[in-house]
Amino acid sequence: MKASRIAAAGAVAASTVVVLSAPAFAHVSVQPEGPAAKGGYAVVDFKVPNERDDASTTKLEVNFPTDHPLASVMPQPMEGWTVNVTKSKLDKPLEMHGEKISEAVTKVTWTADGKGIEPGYFQKFPLSIGALPEDADELVFKAIQTYSDKEVVRWIEPQKEGAEEPENPAPVLTLSAASEDEHSHGASNAEDASDDSKAAAEDTTAASSSDSSDTTARVLGVVGIVVGVAGVAFGVVASRRRTNA
Incomplete structure (x- = not known):
């Protein structure tokens, strides 16, 4: 009897852990394809899983941070999806490569042309972004996921230090420090070109x-x-x- 009770308690505990940990694996997230160094450019993927058994994800809106605006945002064409890039005027113009930028991308929206992300599947939405800020360690985005049954899930809650993960956490892109190799990349290429010319x-x-x-x-x-x-x-x-x- 004791052994049966222990086994039953263990099963309940295990199922509870699974239920409690499930949302951590199912939220919208963002990851870079390679390094996302401060001051540089990066390709990032917004990963969107379908959490419903009876509806498909038909729309994704990603809102960009206004405290660290990005002047360059380029989506990759995706079959079955229409993408729209929204730009807005900046309260304070940016200076990039010696030029003043008066507007920046504030939102990118993907809308499914067909079924979208069906139950049991996920989709990656890639973007090329930059230049990444040099005075920040991370970028926080706000994502809005819409289902075919008109349900809307807002992934907009920031993660507070020392607190548990919120129910609908916002996607966070962690930035790495710029290395000396990245700063000297252009000079290295010039030297290589010079060496190649001499060899030729x-x-x-x-x-x-x-x-x-x-x-x-x-x-x-x-x-x-x-x-x-x-x-x-x-x-x-x-x-x-x-x-x-």
Whole structure:
């Protein structure tokens, strides 16, 4: 009896853990495809799972942070989805690459042309974004997920330090520190190009020298043949003169 009760209690506890932990695996999230370094550009994927058994996800809205606006946001074409990029005027213009930017992307919306994300599936929505802020460790987005039955789930709650994860957490993109390699990437490419140019010039010089040597050898060969023929002819003539004498 004790063993049965222990087993039953264990099963209940396990199922409780599964139920409580399920939302953590099902919320809308964002992850970079590679590094997302401060001051640089990155490709990020918004991962959207379908949490319903009887409805499909037909629309996703991602709102961008206004405290760290991004001037460049480019979506990747996706079959079965129509994408719309919304820009808004900035209260304070940004300066990027020596130019002032007066507007930035504030929202990207994907709308399904067909069935959307059906039950039991998830979808990734990729974006190329930048330049990432240099004075922030993370970017917090607000996502709104709409289902085919008109239900709307708002993934907009920020994660507070030291607190449990909220029921509908907002997607958070963690930024990495810019490395020296990234700062010197352009200079490195220039040096590589210079080295390649030098190597190409050396190859051209070597090829020219080789061609010149081949030409000289051919000329000397022809001259040698002509001299040889002339020598033979002279010998024949001289032999005939001695015979006639």
